[in-house]
Amino acid sequence: xxxxxxxxxxxxxxxxxxxxxxxxxxxxxxxxxxxxxxxxxxxxxxxxxxxxxxxxxxxxxxxxxxxxxxxxxxxxxxxxxxxxxxxxxxxxxxxxxxxxxxxxxxxxxxxxxxxxxxxxxxxxxxxxxxxxxxxxxxxxxxxxxxxxxxxxxxxxxxxxxxxxxxxxxxxxxxxxxxxxxxxxxxxxxxxxxxxxxxxxxxxxxxxxxxxxxxxxxxxxxxxxxxxxxxxxxxxxxxxxxxxxxxxxxxxxxxxxxxxxxxxxxxxxxxxxxxxxxxxxxxxxxxxxxxxxxxxxxxxxxxxxxxxxxxxxxxxxxxxxxxxxxxxxxxxxxxxxxxxxxxxxxxxxxxxxxxxxxxxxxxxxxxxxxxxxxxxxxxxxxxxxxxxxxxxxxxxxxxxxxxxxxxxxxxxxxxxxxxxxxxxxxxxxxxxxxxxxxxxxxxxxxxxxxxxxxxxxxxxxxxxxxxxxxxx
Numbered sequence: 001x002x003x004x005x006x007x008x009x010x011x012x013x014x015x016x017x018x019x020x021x022x023x024x025x026x027x028x029x030x031x032x033x034x035x036x037x038x039x040x041x042x043x044x045x046x047x048x049x050x051x052x053x054x055x056x057x058x059x060x061x062x063x064x065x066x067x068x069x070x071x072x073x074x075x076x077x078x079x080x081x082x083x084x085x086x087x088x089x090x091x092x093x094x095x096x097x098x099x100x101x102x103x104x105x106x107x108x109x110x111x112x113x114x115x116x117x118x119x120x121x122x123x124x125x126x127x128x129x130x131x132x133x134x135x136x137x138x139x140x141x142x143x144x145x146x147x148x149x150x151x152x153x154x155x156x157x158x159x160x161x162x163x164x165x166x167x168x169x170x171x172x173x174x175x176x177x178x179x180x181x182x183x184x185x186x187x188x189x190x191x192x193x194x195x196x197x198x199x200x201x202x203x204x205x206x207x208x209x210x211x212x213x214x215x216x217x218x219x220x221x222x223x224x225x226x227x228x229x230x231x232x233x234x235x236x237x238x239x240x241x242x243x244x245x246x247x248x249x250x251x252x253x254x255x256x257x258x259x260x261x262x263x264x265x266x267x268x269x270x271x272x273x274x275x276x277x278x279x280x281x282x283x284x285x286x287x288x289x290x291x292x293x294x295x296x297x298x299x300x301x302x303x304x305x306x307x308x309x310x311x312x313x314x315x316x317x318x319x320x321x322x323x324x325x326x327x328x329x330x331x332x333x334x335x336x337x338x339x340x341x342x343x344x345x346x347x348x349x350x351x352x353x354x355x356x357x358x359x360x361x362x363x364x365x366x367x368x369x370x371x372x373x374x375x376x377x378x379x380x381x382x383x384x385x386x387x388x389x390x391x392x393x394x395x396x397x398x399x400x401x402x403x404x405x406x407x408x409x410x411x412x413x414x415x416x417x418x419x420x421x422x423x424x425x426x427x428x429x430x431x432x433x434x435x436x437x438x439x440x441x442x443x444x445x446x447x448x449x450x451x452x453x454x455x456x457x458x459x460x461x462x463x464x465x466x467x468x469x470x471x
Contacts, residue, residue, distance in 0.1 A: 014081055014245045015171065015352040020253040022175040025182040027237050027261025028268075029315075030322035032185055034119050035233035036272050037292035037312050044286035046226040050207050050277050056223060057273055060230035061266035066422035068237055068262045069412045070393040072255035075241045076410040077399070079250030081354075082333030083241025083326075084392050091395035091402075094339060095455065100388050101334045102451035103444065108381040109327040110361065114368045116320035117156035117163075120313050124155060127310035149370065156369050159317060163324045164362040168353055171246055174325050181318025188311055189268045192275055192296075200299035202278035228429065233269070235385075236319065237262055238392075242326035245333075251409035275299075328357040338462035339455060383441035384448060386430040393419050393426070 018026075040053075047053045074087045085104075089097035104110075167174045196202060240257055244250050247257075272292075276285055279295035288294040292312070293305040332347075332354040334340035344357040396412055396419055412419060434441045 013347060013352060014354070016246055016248045016250070017171050018175055018243065018247045018253075020248075020257055022179060023240055023247055023253055023257030024261045024264065025179040026175075026240050026243070026322055026325075027257060028182040028185065028264055029178045029318045030239035030326070031234060031236035031261070031265045032182075032268075032315055033116060033236065033319040034123070034312050034316050036269055037308075037315075038290060039229050039233045040273050040276050041286050041288050041291040042229045043226045044282050046229075047223060048282060048286070050282045052223075053226070053282070054270065054273060054277075056226050056230055057269055058266065060227060060234055061262065061269065063231065063422060063425055064234040064237065065259070065262050065266075066414075066418045067389055067393055067426075068258045069414065070396045070419045070422070071238065071241055072258045072410050073396055073408060073412040073415075074392070074399070075244050075254040075258070076251045077403075077406055077408055079244045079247065079254060080333065081243065081245030081329040083244055083330070084238060084388060085242075085330050085333055086244075087241075087392050087395045088388070089337070091398040092391065094337060096391070097337075098334065098339045098455050099448045099451060100391075101330050101340065102454070103381060103384050103448045104327065104330055105340075105361070105364070106451075107444070107447055108385060109323055109330070110365050110368060111381065113160070113320055113323040113327065113361075113365050114156070116316050116323060117159040117365075118152060118369065120159055120316040120320065121152035121155035123309045123313035123316060125152065127306050127313060153369050157366050159320065160324075160362050160365050160369075163317075163321045164358050166321070167324050167328070168348070168355055168358050169351060171325075171351075171353060174321060177321050178318055178325075181315060181321070184311070185315055185318075186264070186268060189271055193271050196275050196278060196299050200275075200279065202275075202280075202299055204278065206277050206279075206281045224432065228432075231429065234262075234265065236322070237265075238389075239322045239326035242329045245329065255410040324358070324361065328354050328361050331361065332357045338465075339458050381444055381447075383430060383433045383437070384444040386426055386433065390423050390426045390430065393422050 043053050043056065044050070047056060071084075071087075075083065078086045078090060080086050085097050085101050088100050166177060237258065240247075240254065240261070244254055247253050276291050276295040279285075279298045280288075280291075285291050285294070293308050296304040296308050331340055331344050335342055335345035335357070341356075341360065344354065344360060346356045347353065348355040397416065399406070
């Protein structure tokens with residue numbers, strides 16, 4: 001096993017140009033996306049009591065932080081490009097790591113990236129009606145697959161091309177984009193809170209409004225449904241570990257950035273939810289498809305909704321940039337291990353970016369957008385995604401046993417109880433997903449197994465190359 005992977009291919013190398021500030025902003029931008037502007041209504045439908053709903057937002061953030069603390073120890077041990085792929089490889093071997101990366105490329109990150117740029121197009125169309133995403137431009141059947149091209153798809157494809165170009169050209173330029181997006185989000189949340197309290201037409205009585213008995217409002221089934229949506233809204237912090245090979249002083253900065261970034265997201269999520277509840281009663285907020293727009297209209301005026309849509313579009317664009325940045329590093333690391341397309345290990349000699357990995361990722365995401373299958377693929381990945389988090393946190397226990405003498409610049413706080421608590425909670429949600437959506441969960445497993453023949457082929461090719469080199 002490769003325990004201290006080189007970050008190079010040929011003479012070109014990945015450059016450690018990401019600062020602590022850049023790293024914190026990657027966590028914020030990668031996590032936020034559009035979920036905070038949509039999911040609050042889902043949570044209130046499951047848990048009508050606003051006080052309990054806010055408590056669940058904190059609880060979900062705490063569960064996420066548990067995983068972040070474990071990932072911080074692993075990232076400080078293995079500050080390489082690839083993050084979770086590297087952790088799984090070192091703890092369990094190349095084959096499970098390959099399956100993780102394979103599913104991430106075919107469905108997980110690629111389908112999520114397609115959904116992000118489609119969301120960007122949808123909210124941009126709400127802000128500017130001339131760019132309405134649902135206007136169909138072309139439909140065609142290709143190899144039995146219906147390809148639909150609407151205005152939203154065109155905008156999404158343009159967004160992928162632009163983001164890939166930025167990430168190809170410069171890591172610092174990509175970091176600047178993430179930083180700007182994260183700062184815009186934090187500034188907007190702070191501004192909304194301030195202006196809502198000073199000039200908004202809201203009421204504090206909404207925080208105590210519960211129409212149904214408290215026993216039903218606090219039901220475990222409702223809390224469970226809400227937690228699925230909440231944990232989804234906190235997903236994205238792991239992107240930072242994927243780019244660990246480009247973080248300056250990673251043994252110090254990666255753990256700090258993970259903890260600071262997740263805490264910052266928890267605080268802003270709570271503030272945003274507090275504003276939404278201040279604006280509208282919980283029962284009314286629960287009925288809204290886009291609660292952020294409804295809340296701003298109630299607090300200020302109808303004109304504000306358009307600007308909120310534009311703001312969400314910007315956040316989606318920044319989140320997609322983080323997915324472009326991080327995903328390419330996973331596939332690059334797999335190629336270094338000779339378990340993926342060999343060309344994906346190529347680093348641009350001047351820009352120091354994984355050029356082939358970025359281009360192949362963009363091509364596959366564009367294909368998913370044109371096929372309109374990205375949402376189905378991502379649904380299949382949800383079960384597998386939870387499983388990979390359990391494996392990642394479990395790697396802390398495995399590596400403390402198998403590599404007890406390896407330097408650990410950061411040791412997971414609350415070990416072993418916090419990692420155990422996370423694994424128990426995540427396992428419960430994984431099993432509930434298998435129970436509630438067996439077809440999608442089994443499809444995710446089947447998708448992973450489709451990569452087995454390719455793994456066997458690449459391993460044989462690697463062994464043959466080594467035999468020829470030694471001959």
